[in-house]
Amino acid sequence: MSIEELKKIAIQAIDDKDRQLFDVNQQIHKNPELCFEEFKAHDVLTNFLEKEGFQVDRGYFMPTAFRAVFSRGKKGPKMCVLCEYDALPEIGHACGHNLIAEAGIAAAIGIKAAMESSQNDLGHIVVYGTPAEEGGGGKIKMIKEGCFDDIDVAMMVHPCPFDAGFVSILxxxxxxxxxxxxxxxxxxxxxxxxxxxxxxxxxxxxxxxxxxxxxxxxxxxxxxxxxxxxxxxxxxxxxxxxxxxxxxxxxxxxxxxxxxxxxxxxxxxxxxxxxxxxxxxxxxxCYAALKNNVHLVHLYKKNATSLGIKFLPLDEEANLPSGSTDMGNVSWEVPSIHPLYKIDTEAANHTPEFTNATCTEQAHQQTLIAAKSMAMTTLDALTNADILRQIKEEFSKSVNH
Ligand SMILES: [Zn+2]
Ligand SMILES: [Zn+2]
CATH class of the missing domain: 3.30.70.360 (Alpha-Beta Plaits)
Known part of the structure; x- marks a missing residue:
């Protein structure tokens, strides 16, 4: 089966679960939970993944973290998508982590469907539920527990008022x-x-x-x-x-x-x-600066562009306002990307206006496009050893120089 056929299967699998995925993001949006208290979100996400046939470890090293895996064969690379699901005090899901969670599980079910349809044993898809991004650094704790030791590539996406592949994170x-x-x-x-x-x-x-x-x-x-x-x-x-x-x-x-x-x-x-x-x-x-894996970002952009996304020109991407995230720390452990995707608002993250924009049908549809782009990028790397080698070589050079 060609890579294009596999990508189509992934996209179809995500579209087939459109309403269920929307429901997951709504449940998390309606029950905003702070750092390390994301019990409801943890349960909604792990129940969903278990029902979809993933092997789920609940409360993975922390009560509100999880690991969910689907494998096709024993060998092969371990590709990882990350979910965040913590909210902010008083203004709820003003950073749209309800959508990040949705994007992670949507990408995972798309990748799983393509892996099942392939005639080859492609490897593994791992979904990590990572608590406390807004202070607390759940991913840093998970790194210390060795959670990324067996991971080959990690990716997540973040809603924003613009589309950008290369993100500067401080x-x-x-x-x-x-x-x-x-x-x-x-x-x-x-x-x-x-x-x-x-x-x-x-x-x-x-x-x-x-x-x-x-x-x-x-x-x-x-x-x-x-x-x-x-x-x-x-x-x-x-x-x-x-x-x-x-x-x-x-x-x-x-x-x-x-x-x-x-x-x-x-x-x-x-x-x-x-x-x-x-x-x-x-x-x-500390929350570390983000090391964008250039190969991975290019693949992601190519896939997202094929779904109609228009990214900002590179010089504008370089001058975007930047914040900090514990995904930065992950990017020093394994090749990583953290693209930003546009939802329909002029308001910046961490405002009540952004909270209102993260529960709309439009935001959900944009999230599915970002999820499909992650799924397609993962499949590119899973099905082509050369691509994965280039991604890893770039990573080794960038952390060792
Ligand atoms: Zn935030
Ligand atoms: Zn955020």
């Missing part, structure tokens, strides 16, 4: 800065106080001043999460929470040092003590 670290000073009556004895709010404001201004010398690709943004309790008390405690982002671990380290100087100098100027805490112990455990 490395991310969270810093929590606490200043400790001394309370005093703000009118009666201000000279006896040590003002922790002044330290926080000074730190904020230090960083804002330094921003002019930041590289355009760096991002530093924070809030003052504690600025004291009452105007007539000199605050003895203050706290800032900052996210810092850069395109590589090396640059993130550099940026971290610059920010630490800002925080320490504010402490010195105001006479406060400072404590800086990090969301991870090592910079290696």
């Amino acid at each position: 490395s991310l670290m969270e810093m929590t800065v606490t200043y400790e000073g001394k309370n005093a009556h703000a009118s009666g004895y201000p000279w006896e106080g040590v003002n922790a709010l002044d330290a926080a404001v000074q730190a904020y201004v230090n960083i804002s001043t330094l921003r002019q010398q930041f590289k355009p690709s760096w991002r530093v943004h924070g809030v003052i999460s504690n600025g004291g309790v009452k105007s007539n008390i000199i605050p003895s405690k203050s706290q800032l929470i900052y996210y810092i982002r850069a395109p590589s671990a090396t640059e993130l380290k550099l940026l971290k040092g610059k920010c630490e100087n800002c925080f320490h100098s504010a402490a010195q100027a105001t006479g406060c003590k400072v404590k800086i805490e990090y969301d991870v112990e090592n910079i290696e455990d």
Whole structure:
């Protein structure tokens, strides 16, 4: 059977389950669950996959993670699609992870149907359910458990207001800065106080001043999460929470040092003590920058284009706004892609408008196209040893140089 015939079978299998897939994304959208609490989504997805004939491991290393596998033969490559399904506080599925979950399971049933129709033993399709993308880094925990040791290629897609194959994803670290000073009556004895709010404001201004010398690709943004309790008390405690982002671990380290100087100098100027805490112990455990596998992205784009998708020109893709994801970490373990696909909204992710746009029929149809593109790309690599070799060679060179 030709690759084109196999792709047609995958597309048909996805279309055949159109309504069931829509129902899965709606159920997840209606029950938004936060990081590591995605129990309902986990159950909806694993029940679906089991019914479709996958061998499912529920609660895989974490209560809301899963692994589902379909194999054709014992040997052959292990291709992986990833689902995310966590939501955001208050604004629900404002990042469209209900659609990411749908895309993952839709791609998987398409690939399975093609594998079953082939006269050859093609290998394995693995679906990972990965919790807590919006903070918590479920994929980083799964990497540490060795979940990607036996995987050859990993892919996922993400809804967005545009179509892009090459995505720039930044490395991310969270810093929590606490200043400790001394309370005093703000009118009666201000000279006896040590003002922790002044330290926080000074730190904020230090960083804002330094921003002019930041590289355009760096991002530093924070809030003052504690600025004291009452105007007539000199605050003895203050706290800032900052996210810092850069395109590589090396640059993130550099940026971290610059920010630490800002925080320490504010402490010195105001006479406060400072404590800086990090969301991870090592910079290696941060959300990593994404390594796009060029071969895989080209294949994905070719397949998506054949289904009518029009990608942005390459120079525009390179300048798109970027965030961070733990898929970045996966991309340093195995050849990976994380294309963005357009749903019908002008609003950016993480807004209530985007939440409303992720439950429409149109968003569902766009999700099926992205799922079909992943299925077709997986089949390209499963049926052609040369293609898989090129993908892997590119990966080895890019992580070893
Ligand atoms: Zn998000
Ligand atoms: Zn997201």
